[in-house]
Amino acid sequence: xxxxxxxxxxxxxxxxxxxxxxxxxxxxxxxxxxxxxxxxxxxxxxxxxxxxxxxxxxxxxxxxxxxxxxxxxxxxxxxxxxxxxxxxxxxxxxxxxxxxxxxxxxxxxxxxx
Amino acid sequence: xxxxxxxxxxxxxxxxxxxxxxxxxxxxxxxxxxxxxxxxxxxxxxxxxxxxxxxxxxxxxxxxxxxxxxxxxxxxxxxxxxxxxxxxxxxxxxxxxxxxxxxxxxxxxxx
Numbered sequence: 001x002x003x004x005x006x007x008x009x010x011x012x013x014x015x016x017x018x019x020x021x022x023x024x025x026x027x028x029x030x031x032x033x034x035x036x037x038x039x040x041x042x043x044x045x046x047x048x049x050x051x052x053x054x055x056x057x058x059x060x061x062x063x064x065x066x067x068x069x070x071x072x073x074x075x076x077x078x079x080x081x082x083x084x085x086x087x088x089x090x091x092x093x094x095x096x097x098x099x100x101x102x103x104x105x106x107x108x109x110x111x112x113x
Numbered sequence: 114x115x116x117x118x119x120x121x122x123x124x125x126x127x128x129x130x131x132x133x134x135x136x137x138x139x140x141x142x143x144x145x146x147x148x149x150x151x152x153x154x155x156x157x158x159x160x161x162x163x164x165x166x167x168x169x170x171x172x173x174x175x176x177x178x179x180x181x182x183x184x185x186x187x188x189x190x191x192x193x194x195x196x197x198x199x200x201x202x203x204x205x206x207x208x209x210x211x212x213x214x215x216x217x218x219x220x221x222x223x224x
Contacts, residue, residue, distance in 0.1 A: 001159075042200070042216050042217060043157065043214040044214070045213065048211065092157075100162070104156030104157045104158070107154075
């Protein structure tokens with residue numbers, strides 16, 4: 001399976017600021033996904049990021065709030081903008097393997113104060 | 114994607130088999146059944162998936178009923194490290210290949 005390095009692992013941010021999360025994969029992958037997991041909840045897909053095209057956002061998520069970059073086949077970033085306490089969550093990136101299952105990063109735990 | 118229904122929780126004794134049920138009565142013919150688990154404070158981990166045949170790997174077995182409307186994940190010898198939230202997910206292919214997580218089932222393995 002692919003190995004995913006996600007940074008930072010955790011951060012505490014002031015409201016109104018932004019946090020950029022990096023996801024580095026040790027192999028080239030076509031599809032990368034960003035998820036949010038709010039406290040005590042399941043995972044919710046934010047967007048799908050394919051290299052060379054704009055990310056596809058799920059209902060309830062917009063590019064202005066969650067801009068995503070996908071400059072190459074091994075890297076992606078998710079920015080959470082204009083932070084509010086409601087953005088306190090774990091953010092996870094995921095890649096789809098050639099064996100048709102997904103591998104997940106260990107997540108970024110964001111606390112907004 | 115078809116929705117799944119899982120009980121909220123179950124427990125089993127260490128060393129015994131854990132049988133985790135999942136209902137997916139609206140599954141389509143080209144949709145797969147996937148199982149993931151999430152151990153506390155970690156990212157989800159892939160366990161197994163199948164279309165219509167039973168599957169087995171080093172982690173678990175997946176039993177899918179003939180009508181494909183339900184399945185069971187079997188952990189043959191549960192250990193304390195298997196305590197986690199287990200997600201049963203029905204997933205399409207191609208453009209419909211997103212993983213949509215439900216609430217999952219919390220498995221507690223007791224000593």
